[in-house]
Amino acid sequence: MDRLKKRADFLRAARGIRRVEGAITLETCATPPDETAPQKLRIGFTASKKIGNAVARNRAKRRLRAAAHELLPLLGRQGHDYVLVARGTTVARPFAALLSDITSALRSAHRKLDAKAGEG
């Protein structure tokens, strides 16, 4: 599971499928196929200045990272990029609720992806 680092990767994910669920926003899209490496699951985290000061932003990213570390190996798909965006309530959200938010967002996004693949 690799991390997204380049600004261009984040922008491509933002143009893909977006799901808002509870305290998080999930953005996802398929990894571009011109990558030579074998198909991997990649994930990035975003916490903007709207969340608060540096301590609040760091804490939001850490909670998202811990949640993604539990869920994405089970629910994520290889060859896709995922971006988890923290919202104002991410810091105060109970951890179990955060997990269910991400789970339902992932399932909804995957249904949309399958529908797209079926059409195309």
Place this chain on the structure above:
RNA sequence: UCAGAUGGCCGGGUGACCGCGGGCUUUGCAAGAAGUUCGAGGAAAGUCCGGGCUCCACGGAAAAACGGUGCCGGUUAACGGCCGGCGGGGGCAACCCCAGGGAUAGCGCCACAGAAAUGACACCGCCUACCGGCCCGGUCUUCUCCGGAAGAUUGGCCGCGGCAAGGUUGAAAUGGUGCGGUAAGAGCGCACCGCGUUCCUGGCAACAGGAACGGCUAGGCAAGCCCCACCGGGAGCAAGACCAAAUAGGGACGGCACGUGAUGUUUUUCGCAUCGUCGUCCGGGUCGGUCGCGUGAGGUGUGGGGUAACUCACAUCCCAGAGGAAUGGUCACCACUUGCGCAAGCAAGUACAGAACCCGGCUUACAGGCCAUCUGACGCU
């Protein structure tokens, strides 16, 4: 006990499970794996000052301009920081606050009000001692045609003149109070206070105390321009150093083509130079990588010097370091706060805030707690 003042310290603890980053060791061709160890702060923040370090510029440097600092002494690598002292202000006190040089170097400003806002002159006003004029009132004397006239004296008014005491203002009015003095007044004189100059004493100095003299001529603002003294070359780790791909281009040498053409040499002719391709080597340099980068004006302890800031000696310790960026997630118990409750307990919450080249300060934010010293009031002994 209550109310305060100052200085310093801490700023959640323990355990379990799952994880993250750096170093080291072992293993492995490598990717990686295992073990072990370390892993945010008092402000890491704001970026307001000062340095280290690196590069650039330069004749050691100095000056102008610009910017900054501003009582005195000390401290320091340096500072606009800190410490001690002085002066001024506040508080019953402990103690706190102060950009606190120069206003006879010059320029500027001082609205409204007020006579006047800096040449103290004009104005209102006070005075009539001196000089002059007018008026008639009173008194006296003389003359008289009994209407009055002249003179003297006293009084009033005006001018010349004297004065800066007083003049509803204002933030501020050219020393203040008292006595004397005068026609009225005035530092005109005297006493005390304030101011200035000189001298003496104490102190390294700022300054303090005292004496004599000056008579007062010096209004405020320099966080207005300015003057004086002192300080500052510029940029910043994206500094800078090294390694170095593909592609394109550059240089040197050699081989092959050497002829038509093109360009340049102001124009024509002649002449000259350049423009091709292949190979080898060299240098610059982009993406990228490595270093800079954690032994330091370092921490802790003891002892010495100093009122203190600080400093010296000895011992001891190694204590984060990055790649867009690790230092976390969850649970249990304890501690604290708030709410509900008679209670047991239940629920919610736990300050401000996240290193990025480093260090010394300053400023700002901060739930709550601890320690020490001191002051005032009350009570007890």
Place this chain on the structure above:
RNA sequence: UGGGGCGUCGCCAAGUGGUAAGGCACUGGAUUUUGAUUCCAGCAUUCGAAGGUUCGAUCCCUUCCGCCCCAG
């Protein structure tokens, strides 16, 4: 990292030591049968915040808060 600028009524803004112009908007009134236009009147109490200098501060100084811009 370094540098520069701004903050004044709900909005746009002038004023830069002496009690804050103007326009739009808003409110009330007049004109009109009604509305628009026009006219009259009103509308700043923390000039982003705190402290200081000054007799007096939106203005000068210091420190904070928020926003914008420039260079790399």
